Amino acid sequence: MSPTDLPAGRLPGRLPGPLPGRLPELQPGGPRGVRVFPALLGGLYLLAVLIPYDVVGDVDPARGGLGPGLAHWLGTDHLGRDVLWRVIRSVRSFFVPGLLAAALSSLLGAAGGTLAGWSAGGDGEPRRGGLLLSDLARYVSTSISAVPRLILALLAISIFARADDSLWVLAVALGISEAPLLAEAWQARIGALQRQEFVIALRAHGVPRARILWYHLLYVHGRGLIARHAVATFGQFLILEATLSYLGRYGIPEPTPSWGNMISFSLSGSLSGYGENPLAWMAPAAMLAGSVWGTYGLATGGLATGGLATGGLATGGPGATALEIGGSGDPAAAGPAALPALIGDGLEIRGVRVLAGDQARVADGAWSVGAGEIVALVGPSGSGKSLTVRACLGLTGPGLRVAGGEVRLRWRGESLSGSLAGEPARGPGGICAELRGRWVGWIDQDARASLDPLRTVQAQVEEAAGLAGRTGEQAGAAAWLRQAGFSDPGAVLRLWPHQLSGGMAQRVAIARALARGSRFLLADECTSGLDAVIVEELLTELRRLRAAGFGVLLVTHDLRLARRVADRVILLHEGRTVEQADAPERLTGVGRELWAATCRVGPGTAAPGEIA
């Protein structure tokens, strides 16, 4: 949903809160070390319950401050109490209240989120009074979240706790104060799920709403989120309990051990010169830090691996294919014989190799475009067309590396050449930085998204003109917008990108490239998503640019479009440039099959005679 789709008076929700468990979109699981954490903690709890330990009687100052030994594996504190047993016994103090907090929070959050999300009717059929209920749930959730949880917990403990039940009050307070986080996340999720096709299909098959809700949504799609929230709440409880115990009030009082009061007691012993065994505070501190780390790791899907390291890098777009590394290492020799070198002014790229890790996404890409020429770079989806073109500007994206390629450019006596290997990491000194803007302009397939959403059309075109060093009238946006085909540029200047139609955005992108002084335009699927009239206008614009001497490389999978506008067609297949022809119907081999397939489907099928 775009921000403007929101109902009046509602901005998109603020970011999810900062603590663990508020990132529900992350993958569950995490590294194996983190996954054994619940078993470890559960085991310690069982030990603490099954093996008796006298928390009051285990005092013997004569053996105070002993280091690790056979009798006391972690030594003793300055009162002679066994550190290891106290560390283990601490788990018994917080484990069950922590589980209560987690269960209460999950139960309330899941119930509230389900009620609000389901009643809002994301499937387009609002339940009676559902929106009111949804807003009410959201309001209650926001009101509870407005009071910081530690303050709410302290307030609750100071009011409701008696003698030794403060931990239970803390558990209930935390359970209530954490519930809104889950409710908000689950409400949003369930609202989105209800709009999905599978839910509509289930309803069409007559599956009762109650079953869809409880089984398909809550159990199948919600359990991961709820489980992660429960783990995060348990971690929060751990931190709060240790904090309060450490501070010496409202938590677990001595002599009952808690990691918090053990740290406090032993450190004060150290500072008071009791000759304390350092493990007496280091061991509980390590256990606490490890447990918080473990809960956080479980709740967020892993600390060390973090999906970011690989996410979105090696996966590529839909239909992308990973190729075996191949081709010649010599870029000059890599270009196919079918692609003769340019003679006049133009831009030529050969031997492009783009790697994702050790797999080639483009093995041997090549293309060229002359001044005053429109060239179509065609090929099926996933063949590496966009990457081959993006490589020359260093726009391959994170995780991809340009391992080879050669650029040659000639323009009215000026020339430029260099290797693409190592781009875009070479920065300002690289060939990509030389080409960007000054020589080569880029028109993205989603032109509206390629405009900065926070700046007006005027500011963006004038910025490009400023980068080209233009002054006076040349620095104004209106002239460039007119050149790009706007008959009334004044009406466009003050618009924001989200107010432009797809066709207008394409023209603004062209105006920006022209203002920047680019001689060659690389247009990546620039007609996708546009209606026939706009496409026709855009093609007219491209033909006009050709007539003005610009070189245009049109990246497209649509051979019919290429046939209508291009002077030359270059075919890329499975990461390699395989052939070129002056029209799609003159391609051979794979190109011929593609053209035949194009002619078999859709409206406007070419006459059989057109296929050579």
Added chain:
Amino acid sequence: MAPGERASPGRADPALAGIRAGLLRVLALAGGRLLWAAASLAGAVALIQAMVMLAPGDAIDLLPDAERLRPLLAQEWGLDQPFAQRLWTGVARVATGDLGHSLSYQPGRPVAELLLLGGRSSLGLLLPAMIAAVGGAVGLGWAGLRWGWVRRWVRGLSVIPAFLTSFGLISGINALCWAMMEAGWIARPGWFTLPDAESVLRDALAALVLGWASGTLAGLHRQAELDLQALLSAPFVDAARAIGAPVWPVVARNLLPVTAGMAAAALPAILGGLVVVEKLFLRNGAGAMLWEACRLRDYPLVTGLAVGAAAVVCAGGFGSDLLRLWSDPRLRTP
């Protein structure tokens, strides 16, 4: 308008009409958010008041000097009234700025006055901590995208609780000073031992611990990293690169609304952390005051401070929404 063409007197200029419509839309959105923030605050106040009223037995019984205070408080708190009426009266009193008087912390002193006093002291810690949290999250998020080990270490270390970090820092600094004094390298420093004395170093450490170790940095860092990653791979950033324009102004501009949201989201955790950090670093402020008020069961002060914290959270959320409205044209234009 073409040359020679004259606007008809009865019709508004389209440009002016557009500006007026935009202004009205912004006012409507901002007004809606203000109402929402005020309503949320009212809800939070009602929650706090209800908790006090739901205390088992008689709330006055919980006070140290219950018998002396009973006649006075029974009337002031309206204990003879039905629950709903008491709740309404309580919320209405807060709405008029009447937070009552302290019972035991500073008996007789208006809570609003104490709240302002504590708030002013805490502001010096709160603001640097917010900057450390949000700035650190964005900076480390950026560093994490460049160097994987930064990401791992930040996530690993930033979940360590505030008190553990405070202790580690204080103990480490003390141990270092002890060792240096023992070796005869330094005389006893004036601020030794932390946190016994006033010092800039102590304040800076307190702000860092509050901003980074209240469980805030871990989540904010992850959020910042995701936002930065999305921004850096956005088509408009690629387009800026493609025309040879510097990328960082584009990223910074688009990061501003996101950062505002992050700051608002960090507020509750940092406000809660104030209680712990002010207590550990022996600072005077609203957090330490809350702890003492809880210890002394000074309910008017406890509720006043909780209401104050809720007001700051709601105001922060509203401020963040305003900043987003101002910086993001998609929200304020059709």
